[in-house]
Amino acid sequence: MNVESLFTSVPVDETIDLIADRVYRDETMVSLLGVLFANFYMGVVEERIFSQLECPLTYFRYIDDSFVKATSTKAIENLRRTFEDNSILHFTLENSVDNSLPFLDVLISSTNEGFQTTVYTKLTNLSMCLNGESECPARYRASTIKAFVRRALSHCLSWTDTHKELERAAEALINNGYSNKQVQREVRTAIDKCRADIVANTKIIGSPRRQQALTNIGRSVHPERETSVEYDSRDVPHTFLSTYQR
Structure with a gap:
């Protein structure tokens, strides 16, 4: 038995309601979808903010941790307040020490x-x-x-x-x-x-x-052989979910 045109036939609004109801009632579903929901929400907030504000010199985010390089601590504090004003979230800051800052590992x-x-x-x-x-x-x-x-x-x-x-x-x-x-x-x-x-x-x-x-x-x-190596111009060798640079 095969469903004809399943993807285009599914009622979108009803399916969304079913998913929302299942997630609300099932704690297991909440834990499984938590990362997806959180990352999607953060992505939308970022789009909203960076369409209004000038992007920092560097901005990387992985789930709930962000690495930001800006022109001043005042600019970073302003960015933090803007994130809080445009979401229901609370953000903390950790400044670099001796020009060094841990981010993830x-x-x-x-x-x-x-x-x-x-x-x-x-x-x-x-x-x-x-x-x-x-x-x-x-x-x-x-x-x-x-x-x-x-x-x-x-x-x-x-x-x-x-x-x-x-x-x-x-x-x-x-x-x-x-x-x-x-x-x-x-x-x-x-x-x-x-x-x-x-x-x-x-x-x-x-x-x-x-x-x-x-x-x-x-x-x-092979000291006799010259090696030509291509590289990406981005200077942080890590994969992040969100990247904004100017």
């Missing part, structure tokens, strides 16, 4: 050249993860190591910071029951992939400085 530092990023870990972080001696499929343990390595390579903009984060990750993993051999194998595999991408002239998204750092790694393998 990224520490963003503002320099004369642009943004510099590295992995951010809270002071209370105990570096606990799935134990290397856990009774679980080997692919889960391997995935745990890869997650640490992948975060170092994706979040750190300079090779110096990448190296420091890989050392910190290796220490954390070894303290959680993984062998140094296992960790170094995954690190080598990830770096070799970066080298291969660069030598093959694969397009890698990121900032010019990160591309130069990774290009140097590629040249250390």
Whole structure:
């Protein structure tokens, strides 16, 4: 049995009422749709505000956390008040310290050249993860190591910071029951992939400085070969739900 023209035949108003009624009555549905509802609401508020106000120098949002760079603290405070005036929400502010500000798991530092990023870990972080001696499929343990390595390579903009984060990750993993051999194998595999991408002239998204750092790694393998790397002009190597820049 097949429904003819289902998508175009569904009564829109009735379906919306059914969804709203189900969500209102079912706590499970509320929790499942919470992120979708919240993000949609924030997106509409942002559109409304940035159609009226001049956009900050940089604005990124992921769900309920926003990273904003403006010309002054007064401009940021004005933006906060505008958001509250145009919504039912309350917003708090955290200013940068020494030109650095954590955003999610990224520490963003503002320099004369642009943004510099590295992995951010809270002071209370105990570096606990799935134990290397856990009774679980080997692919889960391997995935745990890869997650640490992948975060170092994706979040750190300079090779110096990448190296420091890989050392910190290796220490954390070894303290959680993984062998140094296992960790170094995954690190080598990830770096070799970066080298291969660069030598093959694969397009890698990121900032010019990160591309130069990774290009140097590629040249250390094939010093005789010049490497041309394309990059995206946006300087923060992270994916956000909302992005506004002028």
